[in-house]
Each structure stands twice: as C-alpha cells, then as structure tokens.
Amino acid sequence: MSMRSGTRLRVPFLLFLAFLLVACAATPQSQQLLSRPSDQLPEGVELVDVPFFPQELYQCGPAALATILQYNQVAVQPDELVSHVYIPSRQGSLQVEMLAATRTFERIPYVIPGTLTAIINELDAGNPVLVFQNLGLSVLPQWHYAVVVGFDPEQQELILRSGTVREHRVALPVFERTWQRAEHWAYVALTPGDLPASAEVSDYFMAVADFQRLHPELSGAAWQAGYQQWPDQAVIAMGYSNWLYQQGDLARAASVLEQLLSIQPDYQPAQQNLSAIRNEMQS
Amino acid sequence: MKIRTLKSVTTWMLATVFAFGAMFQQAYAAPQTMVTTEQLMQEMQVADQRASVNNFLSRADVQAQLAARGVDAADAQARVNAMSQAELAALSAQIDELPAGEGLLETVLFLLVIFMLLDIAGVTDIFPGL
Structure with missing residues (x-):
C-alpha cells in the first residue's frame, strides 16, 4: 500500500521533469524543415543496400565504421576495426580515431556541416552518413555512433542503422536533440575521386x-x-x-x-x- | 610558480608562431623551391588559429597515451600514424575528456525509468522500441 502511494507521487513528478526538459530542448532545424509545405520538403531517400552490423558490447564505433566502409567497397568486419578505434579504458571510440581509421582503410573522411539538410543532401548523393549522438542527456551522456541511411518525409523520420536495430526510425526532432547534444558531428567516407554533396x-x-x-x-x-x-x-x-x-x-x-x-x-x-x-x- | 609556467608556455607558443611565419617567408622567398601542399596546409591552419603549435607534438607522445589506456602498442602506432596534425593535437590535449561513443547503458534502475519517460517524450533515444 505504502509502495503504491510512493509510485503515485513519483510518476507525476517525473512526467513534470520530462516536460521541463522537452521545453528546454528546442529543435530549430526540424521545425524549419517541417514547417515547409509538403511539396517543398526534400524528397524521400533510402540507401537500402547499406549493410548492417548489430553492435556488440560498447562497440558501436567499429560497427558504424564497418557499415560505411563496406558500403564503399572496403571488405572489413567490425571485429577487425576494434584494434583501430576502440580504447579499452574508455570503453568506447573517439571521433578523431573514427576519422583516422577511415583514412587507414583508404577512404577520405569528410566532416559535413551540422545541418539536417546536409545529411539529407549526402543521402541523395548516395553517401550514408556516420553520426555521433548523445542518446542520453548532457548531464548523463550516452554517446553513440550510428549511420543515417534514409529520410522519410511522410513520416518525418530519419532511418538509421543503429545499435542492434537494422532499421531504426527516429522522428526528426528526436534525432535533432540527440545530435545537437553531440555538437551536430557527422561525416561521410569518400572513395578518392568522389566529392561529397556538401563539398567546400x-x-x-x-x-x-x-x-x-x-x-x-x-x-x-x-x-x-x-x-x-x-x-x-x-x-x-x-x-x-x-x-x-x-x-x-x-x-x-x-x-x-x-x-x-x-x-x-x-x-x-x-x-x-x-x-x-x-x-x-x-x- | 603558476605565473612562471604560464609565461613560459606563452613564450613557447609565440616562438612557435614566429617560427612558422619565418618558415613560410623563407619558403616563398627562396626562388627555386616548391611550395608544398604541407606548407599550404600549415598556413591554412595558422590562418584558422587551429592547432598552430601542433606540429611540434610528437606522434610518439599520443601513441604512449593510447597505449596507457589499454591499446596494443603496435596498434597504437598504426592508429597515430593515420591522424592529421589537428587530430593529434585534439587527442593529445583531451584524451580523457573527449566523449567516447559506446552506445550501451550502464545506469541504475531509477535512471532507467527516467530515461524511458524521456524517450517517450522524445527527448532521448535510448530504447529503440519506445
């Protein structure tokens, strides 16, 4: 009985907290994109042939990297990439090392501008986009690498290869929040001779x-x-x-x-x- | 003591910047030497005020930092070799502060409940099913 009343008190409090946080986290890019009339939205795109490697413990870095490299005709498995990007004492992979390892495997890492439009443009050009996200909160970060492979204007979602989910669909504003907390970092791997859509x-x-x-x-x-x-x-x-x-x-x-x-x-x-x-x- | 350290660091940085400046002038002034792509890169980096000191960073230093964090020594060497100067500088300065993508949750139950609610609210994206 006493447990129940405790739960009753806690749930509204947490909901209130959640609403406060929603109010804090604005998503200007999604708003700007989705406020356009539907015929002016970017067209839908999905790179269905991008492979998927369900990540093992702590190893979203190697999994995401293998995803974009294999799509670029580099025959490499996530296991082989562990020795290139994983830092045991950090139990994760640093962005800098993701870029360096891309180079090691003969592809050019190109960091794209931190906009949703830039991501969609790269998809249109046939480049899956490796993104860095903080899936948690700024105070309780949950850093994660995933690969954006599609944009669905009807559902207003991005399609990702992420963690253990092959087709992870995320509403644009949710993605924007997780991406914003990782400073909108994203890159594409280029085969020498290809230009990125956002080439500067x-x-x-x-x-x-x-x-x-x-x-x-x-x-x-x-x-x-x-x-x-x-x-x-x-x-x-x-x-x-x-x-x-x-x-x-x-x-x-x-x-x-x-x-x-x-x-x-x-x-x-x-x-x-x-x-x-x-x-x-x-x- | 602190001020002295700061002073010596500043002096060192200034010396570096001047050394770079001198290097470019020399390169451009000597009539028959080529301006290399590396020089153009360094020039752009200095112009950006990015990583002006980093050319003096030794790869061995960053390599040792990786090895100290559990990376195999031979792997560490190959990894460091693939890094640009700017990447080396970033890593060397902040190897323990930079976020490391791991993608799995190590949180107590209470936090799980919060995150589930936040997921439902669309703030976080930890549980792909929600």
Whole structure:
C-alpha cells in the first residue's frame, strides 16, 4: 500500500521533469524543415543496400565504421576495426580515431556541416552518413555512433542503422536533440575521386591533404575531382599540381599552374612553383 | 610558480608562431623551391588559429597515451600514424575528456525509468522500441 502511494507521487513528478526538459530542448532545424509545405520538403531517400552490423558490447564505433566502409567497397568486419578505434579504458571510440581509421582503410573522411539538410543532401548523393549522438542527456551522456541511411518525409523520420536495430526510425526532432547534444558531428567516407554533396573548398583541401600523407598514390583521383569542380581555386590547383609533380608529370603540373595564373596572375606560390618546374624541365 | 609556467608556455607558443611565419617567408622567398601542399596546409591552419603549435607534438607522445589506456602498442602506432596534425593535437590535449561513443547503458534502475519517460517524450533515444 505504502509502495503504491510512493509510485503515485513519483510518476507525476517525473512526467513534470520530462516536460521541463522537452521545453528546454528546442529543435530549430526540424521545425524549419517541417514547417515547409509538403511539396517543398526534400524528397524521400533510402540507401537500402547499406549493410548492417548489430553492435556488440560498447562497440558501436567499429560497427558504424564497418557499415560505411563496406558500403564503399572496403571488405572489413567490425571485429577487425576494434584494434583501430576502440580504447579499452574508455570503453568506447573517439571521433578523431573514427576519422583516422577511415583514412587507414583508404577512404577520405569528410566532416559535413551540422545541418539536417546536409545529411539529407549526402543521402541523395548516395553517401550514408556516420553520426555521433548523445542518446542520453548532457548531464548523463550516452554517446553513440550510428549511420543515417534514409529520410522519410511522410513520416518525418530519419532511418538509421543503429545499435542492434537494422532499421531504426527516429522522428526528426528526436534525432535533432540527440545530435545537437553531440555538437551536430557527422561525416561521410569518400572513395578518392568522389566529392561529397556538401563539398567546400578549404575543407576538401584539408581532407585530401591529410589523406595524401598516408596514401600518396591514391590521392591523385581526389585532387583531380577537386580540380574539376573548382579549377579556379588556388589551393586545390596547387594541391593537384604538387601531386602531379610528385608523380613526375612535370608538363601537366606546369599546365595546371599556368591555368591558375591566367585567372589569378598575382598568386605568388603558383608563380614560384611554376618557375621551379620550368627550370627543372629545361635542365 | 603558476605565473612562471604560464609565461613560459606563452613564450613557447609565440616562438612557435614566429617560427612558422619565418618558415613560410623563407619558403616563398627562396626562388627555386616548391611550395608544398604541407606548407599550404600549415598556413591554412595558422590562418584558422587551429592547432598552430601542433606540429611540434610528437606522434610518439599520443601513441604512449593510447597505449596507457589499454591499446596494443603496435596498434597504437598504426592508429597515430593515420591522424592529421589537428587530430593529434585534439587527442593529445583531451584524451580523457573527449566523449567516447559506446552506445550501451550502464545506469541504475531509477535512471532507467527516467530515461524511458524521456524517450517517450522524445527527448532521448535510448530504447529503440519506445
């Protein structure tokens, strides 16, 4: 009897607490997206072929990473990734190591802008998005990696490969809250030569340059793709030209710089490299 | 003591920034050397005020930090080798503060009840069935 009355008191109190927290956690992005008339919502998309690896204890990192790598034609199992991203004393995986391990397996990690629209755009471009979430609360965090594979505008849900659920459907505002608590962190794994939907010059340059340090031989396709997209952007042209130079293709390295200088005649690093390359070609 | 440490850190950081500056000038001034992609990267990082000191971080240091947290020594070396300078800096500075995604709950029953309610309310997303 006394237990019952205790429960009776506790439940309304908890509900009240829950409502307070709901009131605190605004979801501006979902609101903005869902307030559009239904014909102006992004179209539905679902990458049904993205594989699923139900996670084992504490190992959502390896599971999520294997999910995006396998979809990108890297034959790797979650078990093999444990030694690449798992930290025993932390019982989890750090974001930095997820990016580094993506690189180890010959894919370029590209962190996308923290917007729901960016996620949906990547899905449209065929890139599953690895997201970091805090499924719990800021004060009681429950950090988690999952992979967004679809968007359902009718149900207003995202579809995730998450934990032990193959098709985890989450209402946009709920996802936004869990994602917001993890600072809207998300990335895609690119096969060199593919551009992300949200490609931006300096981020792309950094992503490829970091990748090149580990895989110089594979980065050519990535520079070329960037150069095709932004032929007039100095850093991209420089990166591509330097890569060609390293491969011994001096003539093409020079012509990329000439092209750049025809647009930006005063760009000093290009002048300097071009004159060095011409000297070398003459000698 | 504290102030002295702070001073020496500041001096060190300033020295680093100047060293970088000097390096670029030198690279650009010497007529027949190439401007490398690494230099462009460092320049962008300095411009961003990201990780201006990090080039002096040794990979071995971060490797040791990972090993101390239970990662196999050979694995730690391979893992550190795949990191960018900015990633190394982030890890080195905050390896114990950065959130680690684990995705399973270790909470007492009372908290489970709260989380179930919060899940139903759409605040959290711990129980996929709710």
